[in-house]
Amino acid sequence: MSELRKRQDPGKIADTDPQNHDILPRRSTFVLSSMLSGFDRPRLVILIFFAVFAAWILSPQETSSLSHSYAVCSSSGARIYTVDHAVPHAQCLVVDGSLILDVGSLDDIMARWVARGRLRSSLQIRYLDESSIVVPGLSDSHGHILEYGASRQFLLENAKTIKDAVALVRQYILDNDDILNDPSKFIEGSGWDHTSWPVEEWPTSDDLDMDPIIRGRPVILQSKDGHAFWLSKEIFALNSPWPSEIEGGVIMKDSSGNPSGVVLDKAEDLVQKPAPTEQDLLRHFNVAVKDILSHGLTSVHDAGFRPVSLEFFTRQAAAGNLPFRIYGMRYFNETDPYWGNLSEPIINAGDGRLNARSVKIFADGALRSGGAALHEPYHDNPHTKGVMRVDPKVLADVVYKFLRDGWQVNIHAIGDYANGVVLDAFEAALKDVDITALRPRLEHAQILTQTDLERVGKLGVISSIQPTHAISDMWFAEERLGPERVKGLYAFRSLLDHGSRLAIGSDFPVEDMNPLAGFHAAITRLTPEGLSPNGPSGWFPEQRLTRMEALRGMTIDAAYASFTEDSLGSLVPGKRADYVVLSQDIMTVPVDQILRTKVQATVIDGRVAFGKV
Known part of the structure; x- marks a missing residue:
C-alpha cells in the first residue's frame, strides 16, 4: 500500500x-x-x-x-x-x-x-x-543528415598530424578487402583539421602518394569544416584539366604552379566522384537516424538538399519511413537556371515529417580554412580577405526572386563582409517584399560589424547559430582576426539583444550532434572540460545566453525558424506530442554536470522513438 x-x-x-x-x-x-x-x-x-x-x-x-x-x-x-x-x-x-x-x-x-x-x-x-x-x-537548426551518415564511414578526427592521417587512410584500405583488391575504388573520408595539428600546414597529394598502399588510388578527404578537400594525385588526374583560378574557390598550388593537394569552397565542385547508390543513401540515413533519436532530436533542419538528397527524402516520406521531422533547405547553384518560380514547396509530407520550403545559398567560405569574406585582410594572412562564393549582384538578384516567389532564403554567411552583403540583399528586397513574413535566415552569422548586429533585428532576420563552433574556433580566432575584430565573432547575446531570434543547431557532422553540447557551450562559452582562452568565466562571457534562452533556441524559436511554431516547439494542448525525457534537470544542475545528462526517451507524435517512458 x-x-x-x-x-x-x-x-x-x-x-x-x-x-x-x-x-x-x-x-x-x-x-x-x-x-x-x-x-x-x-x-x-x-x-x-x-x-x-x-x-x-x-x-x-x-x-x-x-x-x-x-x-x-x-x-x-x-x-x-x-x-x-x-x-x-x-x-x-x-x-x-x-x-x-x-x-x-x-x-x-x-x-x-x-x-x-x-x-x-x-x-x-x-x-x-x-x-x-x-x-x-529538441531541434537541430543546422545539420547535414546524409553527409553525417557518410562521414561516419571513415573518420579522420583522431589524426593529430599529417602522418597520422595518412596512416589512417592506409589502415582503412588494409581493413577493407574490397578496396584493397580494387585500386580504382574511390576512398572517401572526413574530419581532418589542420588547425589542430602542432604545425598548422595544409596537407598535399605527395603526403598521400608517398605511401605505397595509397599511391595511385582515388582519395577524397573532406576537412572538418566541410570547406576543403584533400585529394590524391589520382583524383587530380581523373578531373583534369584544372583551371588556373575559380571564382568563389581556391586551388592551392605548389612552387611550380601545379595543384598541391587541397581545394577550397567552390573548387570542391570540380571534383567528380561516383554518385551514391540507393543502398549507400539508406546506409548513411540509418546511421544518422540512430544518433539523431538517441540524442533527443525530434526535428532537424537539413542545411542543403542537393537533388539526390531531396529525391531520397521525398521517397522516404511517401513510404512513411521518416522516423523524425526534417525541414529541408534546397540547394542553390548560381550556374543553374533560376527555379524558384517553377518548383513548389513541400509542406507537411509524410504526415508532417518532411517540409522543404526554403533555399540554402552560400555567400562565402569558412573561417577555419581562411575562406570567410572579411572587410579587412586576415590578421595572420594579410594577403587575403577571404572569398565570396557568389557575386554580390547575383546574390541580390536571386534573393529578391526567391523571396518574391514565396521561398524562405537561408544564407551561409561567416565573415563580416559576407554578412553585410547578405543583409544588403535582404534590405533591398524589403522594398517590394514583406521579408519578415518569409523569415529569412543568416546561417552561422559568425562575424558582424556593430552596424550589422543592429540591422539583423530591424530586418527581422533569424540568426541560425551553432554554439559549439564558438568553443572550437576560440583557440585560433584571435590570431586569425586580431584582438578587436574577434569581439564581433559569435556575438550571441548581442544578436539577441538587438532583436534577432536565435535558432540553435550544431552543423553536424562538423561538430558534435549532441544538443546538450550546444546548450552547454551557449550558456558557458567553455569546452566540456571547462576551458577557454579567457579562463573559467568563458570566452567573452558577456555573450553567454541564459539556460531558458538556449532551450528556446532549440525548441520554440527553432520551430519559428521552420514555420512550425503552431504545431511544435512547446508543450501546450493541441500541438504535436513531441517531447524528450532527460535524466536530470539541465535548467538547474551545476554547469559542469550538464553533459552527464542522459536522454531517457525521445517521443514523436506521442510514440516512443528511442528509450522508454
Missing part, C-alpha cells in the same frame, strides 16, 4: 505556479462546473482516486504498449518544462494519440478527464524518475 500511495501522491505544486490557469476552454470549464455541482469534495476525491487507481493497475509495464491516451507525470514537483509563457512548468503532460491533450497538476488533469466524460476509459499514468525532466522535442 505504501508503494501505491507513493504512486498516487506525486507531490504538490507551489501556489505561485501559474500552471492551473488558462488551460481549459470555457465550454469545458462549464461542463466541469456542472458535473461537480452534484458532488461534495469527499466524493469527488474518491472519484478521482478510483480513476487514478484504475489507470495505475491497468497501465502496462512496457513503453511499447502505451495506449491511445496516457499521462507523463513528475513525482517531485513541476518538472515538465513547457517553454510556454502562460504555463512554464507543469506536473503532468497528457497525450492523446499524436497530440497533447492537457498539461497541469495531476488533480486538475484528472478532474478535467472526468469532465470530458472519459471516466470509463483508463488513463495510463507514467511517473518520471525523481531527478528526470521533460522538455519539448
Whole structure:
C-alpha cells in the first residue's frame, strides 16, 4: 500500500505556479462546473482516486504498449518544462494519440478527464524518475543528415598530424578487402583539421602518394569544416584539366604552379566522384537516424538538399519511413537556371515529417580554412580577405526572386563582409517584399560589424547559430582576426539583444550532434572540460545566453525558424506530442554536470522513438 500511495501522491505544486490557469476552454470549464455541482469534495476525491487507481493497475509495464491516451507525470514537483509563457512548468503532460491533450497538476488533469466524460476509459499514468525532466522535442537548426551518415564511414578526427592521417587512410584500405583488391575504388573520408595539428600546414597529394598502399588510388578527404578537400594525385588526374583560378574557390598550388593537394569552397565542385547508390543513401540515413533519436532530436533542419538528397527524402516520406521531422533547405547553384518560380514547396509530407520550403545559398567560405569574406585582410594572412562564393549582384538578384516567389532564403554567411552583403540583399528586397513574413535566415552569422548586429533585428532576420563552433574556433580566432575584430565573432547575446531570434543547431557532422553540447557551450562559452582562452568565466562571457534562452533556441524559436511554431516547439494542448525525457534537470544542475545528462526517451507524435517512458 505504501508503494501505491507513493504512486498516487506525486507531490504538490507551489501556489505561485501559474500552471492551473488558462488551460481549459470555457465550454469545458462549464461542463466541469456542472458535473461537480452534484458532488461534495469527499466524493469527488474518491472519484478521482478510483480513476487514478484504475489507470495505475491497468497501465502496462512496457513503453511499447502505451495506449491511445496516457499521462507523463513528475513525482517531485513541476518538472515538465513547457517553454510556454502562460504555463512554464507543469506536473503532468497528457497525450492523446499524436497530440497533447492537457498539461497541469495531476488533480486538475484528472478532474478535467472526468469532465470530458472519459471516466470509463483508463488513463495510463507514467511517473518520471525523481531527478528526470521533460522538455519539448529538441531541434537541430543546422545539420547535414546524409553527409553525417557518410562521414561516419571513415573518420579522420583522431589524426593529430599529417602522418597520422595518412596512416589512417592506409589502415582503412588494409581493413577493407574490397578496396584493397580494387585500386580504382574511390576512398572517401572526413574530419581532418589542420588547425589542430602542432604545425598548422595544409596537407598535399605527395603526403598521400608517398605511401605505397595509397599511391595511385582515388582519395577524397573532406576537412572538418566541410570547406576543403584533400585529394590524391589520382583524383587530380581523373578531373583534369584544372583551371588556373575559380571564382568563389581556391586551388592551392605548389612552387611550380601545379595543384598541391587541397581545394577550397567552390573548387570542391570540380571534383567528380561516383554518385551514391540507393543502398549507400539508406546506409548513411540509418546511421544518422540512430544518433539523431538517441540524442533527443525530434526535428532537424537539413542545411542543403542537393537533388539526390531531396529525391531520397521525398521517397522516404511517401513510404512513411521518416522516423523524425526534417525541414529541408534546397540547394542553390548560381550556374543553374533560376527555379524558384517553377518548383513548389513541400509542406507537411509524410504526415508532417518532411517540409522543404526554403533555399540554402552560400555567400562565402569558412573561417577555419581562411575562406570567410572579411572587410579587412586576415590578421595572420594579410594577403587575403577571404572569398565570396557568389557575386554580390547575383546574390541580390536571386534573393529578391526567391523571396518574391514565396521561398524562405537561408544564407551561409561567416565573415563580416559576407554578412553585410547578405543583409544588403535582404534590405533591398524589403522594398517590394514583406521579408519578415518569409523569415529569412543568416546561417552561422559568425562575424558582424556593430552596424550589422543592429540591422539583423530591424530586418527581422533569424540568426541560425551553432554554439559549439564558438568553443572550437576560440583557440585560433584571435590570431586569425586580431584582438578587436574577434569581439564581433559569435556575438550571441548581442544578436539577441538587438532583436534577432536565435535558432540553435550544431552543423553536424562538423561538430558534435549532441544538443546538450550546444546548450552547454551557449550558456558557458567553455569546452566540456571547462576551458577557454579567457579562463573559467568563458570566452567573452558577456555573450553567454541564459539556460531558458538556449532551450528556446532549440525548441520554440527553432520551430519559428521552420514555420512550425503552431504545431511544435512547446508543450501546450493541441500541438504535436513531441517531447524528450532527460535524466536530470539541465535548467538547474551545476554547469559542469550538464553533459552527464542522459536522454531517457525521445517521443514523436506521442510514440516512443528511442528509450522508454
